[in-house]
Amino acid sequence: MTGAARRDVLIGAGTSALAVATAPWSRGALAQKTHSLPASEWDYCTIKDLVAALRARKISALELTDRAIARIETADRRVNAVVARDFERAREAAKAADVALSRGGTGALLGVPMTVKESFDIAGLPTTWGDPQFKRFMPQGDALVVARLKSAGAVILGKTNVPLMLSDWQTYNDIYGTTNNPWNLRLTPGGSSGGSAAALACGFGPLSIGSDRGGSLRAPAHYCGVYAHKPTSGLVPNRGLTPPGAPPLPRDCDLGVIGPMARSAADLALALDVIAGPDEERGGVGYRLALPSARHDNLKGFRVLVIDTHPLGRTANVVRAALGRLSERLVRAGAKLAHASPLLPDLAESARLYVRLLSAFWGADLRPSVYARLRRAAAALSPRARSLAAERTRGAVISHRDWLAADGARSELQERWRELFRDWDVVLCPAMPTPAFPHDHSPIESRRIEIDGRSYAYLDAQIVWAELATTSGLPATVAPIDRTETGAPIGVQIIGPYLEDRTTIGFAKLLEREFGGFAPPPDLCVNH
Numbered sequence: 001m002t003g004a005a006r007r008d009v010l011i012g013a014g015t016s017a018l019a020v021a022t023a024p025w026s027r028g029a030l031a032q033k034t035h036s037l038p039a040s041e042w043d044y045c046t047i048k049d050l051v052a053a054l055r056a057r058k059i060s061a062l063e064l065t066d067r068a069i070a071r072i073e074t075a076d077r078r079v080n081a082v083v084a085r086d087f088e089r090a091r092e093a094a095k096a097a098d099v100a101l102s103r104g105g106t107g108a109l110l111g112v113p114m115t116v117k118e119s120f121d122i123a124g125l126p127t128t129w130g131d132p133q134f135k136r137f138m139p140q141g142d143a144l145v146v147a148r149l150k151s152a153g154a155v156i157l158g159k160t161n162v163p164l165m166l167s168d169w170q171t172y173n174d175i176y177g178t179t180n181n182p183w184n185l186r187l188t189p190g191g192s193s194g195g196s197a198a199a200l201a202c203g204f205g206p207l208s209i210g211s212d213r214g215g216s217l218r219a220p221a222h223y224c225g226v227y228a229h230k231p232t233s234g235l236v237p238n239r240g241l242t243p244p245g246a247p248p249l250p251r252d253c254d255l256g257v258i259g260p261m262a263r264s265a266a267d268l269a270l271a272l273d274v275i276a277g278p279d280e281e282r283g284g285v286g287y288r289l290a291l292p293s294a295r296h297d298n299l300k301g302f303r304v305l306v307i308d309t310h311p312l313g314r315t316a317n318v319v320r321a322a323l324g325r326l327s328e329r330l331v332r333a334g335a336k337l338a339h340a341s342p343l344l345p346d347l348a349e350s351a352r353l354y355v356r357l358l359s360a361f362w363g364a365d366l367r368p369s370v371y372a373r374l375r376r377a378a379a380a381l382s383p384r385a386r387s388l389a390a391e392r393t394r395g396a397v398i399s400h401r402d403w404l405a406a407d408g409a410r411s412e413l414q415e416r417w418r419e420l421f422r423d424w425d426v427v428l429c430p431a432m433p434t435p436a437f438p439h440d441h442s443p444i445e446s447r448r449i450e451i452d453g454r455s456y457a458y459l460d461a462q463i464v465w466a467e468l469a470t471t472s473g474l475p476a477t478v479a480p481i482d483r484t485e486t487g488a489p490i491g492v493q494i495i496g497p498y499l500e501d502r503t504t505i506g507f508a509k510l511l512e513r514e515f516g517g518f519a520p521p522p523d524l525c526v527n528h
Contacts, residue, residue, distance in 0.1 A: 143240020
C-alpha cells in the first residue's frame with residue numbers, strides 16, 4: 001500500500017535497572033534476570049551514569065558502542081527494532097568522542113550511543129517512512145534535531161522501524177517487516193515510534209528520538225515499559241522530519257511534535273535540553289528558550305487530578321486498576337489528589353475537534369478521486385451525526401472557513417486547560433486504553449480491538465487518551481507504573497500546563513524515585 005493510499009484509508013474509514021528491582025510492581029515476572037544476551041553492567045545504565053563513566057575513563061565510547069552493536073546484532077534478530085544500521089560511522093564517531101573526552105570534552109551526550117526514528121533525515125541513511133516507493137531515497141543532510149544530537153556528542157547507531165507513513169499504533173511495513181514487543185514477541189511495541197521504544201527496552205542505547213501526532217511517542221512507551229515525552233507544540237523544531245522527497249523546510253507542523261524516549265525520566269530532561277529551542281533559520285533568529293522550572297520538587301507539593309474514564313471510549317480494567325493503585329500511593333506520599341473537577345474540558349467535544357483537525361492534515365494529500373468521494377459522503381451526513389467516523393469524514397474535506405472555526409475552538413480549549421492548571425499541577429490519565437495487544441495487520445479501516453471482552457473500532461478507541469494533550473498542544477510525559485498479570489507494561493500519561501515541560505518530566509522523576517520505574521524484560525525471547 002502506498003503512503004497516499006494509507007492516508008486515504010485513514011481518512012475514508014471515518015533510573016538504572018538495579019534501582020527499580022525493588023519497585024512494588026517489579027516482583028514476579030520482573031524478578032527474572034535471564035536475558036537471551038547476558039547483560040553487562042553498561043547495557044541499562046542511564047545517560048548520566050554513562051557520561052560520568054566516560055569522563056572518568058572507566059569505559060571508552062568505542063567500547064560502549066561496540067557493546068550496543070553486539071546486542072543489536074544478537075537480540076534484534078527477534079525484535080527487529082534497529083532497521084537502518086550505521087555501525088561503521090558509529091564506530092568512527094565513538095573514536096572521535098574518545099579523542100574529545102581525552103581533551104576534556106564535555107558535550108551533554110559525548111560518547112553516548114543512541115538510535116533515531118527512521119522518519120528523521122540522516123545523511124547517508126535511507127528515509128522511507130516505510131513506503132517501498134522511497135526505499136532508495138537518501139536525504140542530503142541531517143534533520144535539525146539529529147544535528148543537535150551529534151553536536152552534543154551522541155553516537156548514532158542507526159534508525160528504528162516505523163509503520164507505513166507513521167500512520168498506525170503498530171510498527172510494520174513492506175521494507176523492514178514487523179517490530180515485536182520485547183516483553184512478548186507476539187505483541188505490538190506500539191507505533192509509530194515503536195522501533196525506538198523496543199530498542200530502549202532491549203538495551204540498544206539509553207536514548208532514542210521519536211515523533212508524536214496521535215500518541216506515537218506515548219503509546220510505544222506505555223506498551224514497552226519505557227519513558228517518553230511529548231513536548232509542548234513548537235518546542236522542538238521539525239526541520240528534517242519530512243516525508244521522503246519533500247524539502248526539509250523550517251516550518252510548523254500542525255498537531256505533530258518531536259520528543260525524546262529513554263529508560264529514565266532524568267534522561268528525558270537531559271535530551272530535551274539538547275533538542276529543544278527555536279530553529280536557527282526561523283524563530284531562533286530572535287528568540288531563545290527559557291522554560292520554567294518544575295512547579296514542585298516533591299510529591300507532597302503536587303495537586304494531582306486523575307481521570308480514568310472517557311465518554312467516547314472504554315478503558316481496560318487492568319489499566320484503570322493500575323492508575324488506581326498509583327493514586328493510592330500518591331495519597332500516601334502526601335499529594336493532593338482528586339478524580340473530578342468542574343474545570344475539566346468536555347472530553348467528548350475535544351476528541352471530535354481533534355479528529356477534524358487530524359483529518360484535515362491528512363486530507364491535504366488525498367487523491368482527487370478520493371477527495372471527491374469524501375465530499376459527497378460529508379455532504380450526505382446529518383448535522384446530528386457526531387460519531388468520530390463522521391468527524392473524520394468532515395475533517396478530510398473541511399473548508400478553510402470551517403478549519404478556522406475549528407482552530408478557534410482549539411484556542412478556547414487551550415484557555416480551558418489554562419484555567420484548570422491554576423488549580424491543578426498535573427493531570428494523570430491512561431496513555432492508551434489497553435496494554436500492548438497482539439499484532440494485527442488486517443485493513444486498518446475495518447480493524448477492531450478487544451477491551452474487556454468487547455470489540456471496538458480500532459481507529460476510534462486508540463485516539464481518545466492520546467488526544468487530550470495533542471489538540472491543546474500541552475506537554476505530556478509517559479512513565480511506567482505497573483504490569484499486567486502476564487507481565488505486560490502499563491504506563492501513566494502525565495499532562496501539564498503549556499510550556500511547563502519540566503513539570504511533567506519532574507513529576508515522572510519523582511514517581512521513578514519513590515516507586516520505581518523501568519525494568520528490563522526478563523527474557524527477550526519470552527513467549528515467542
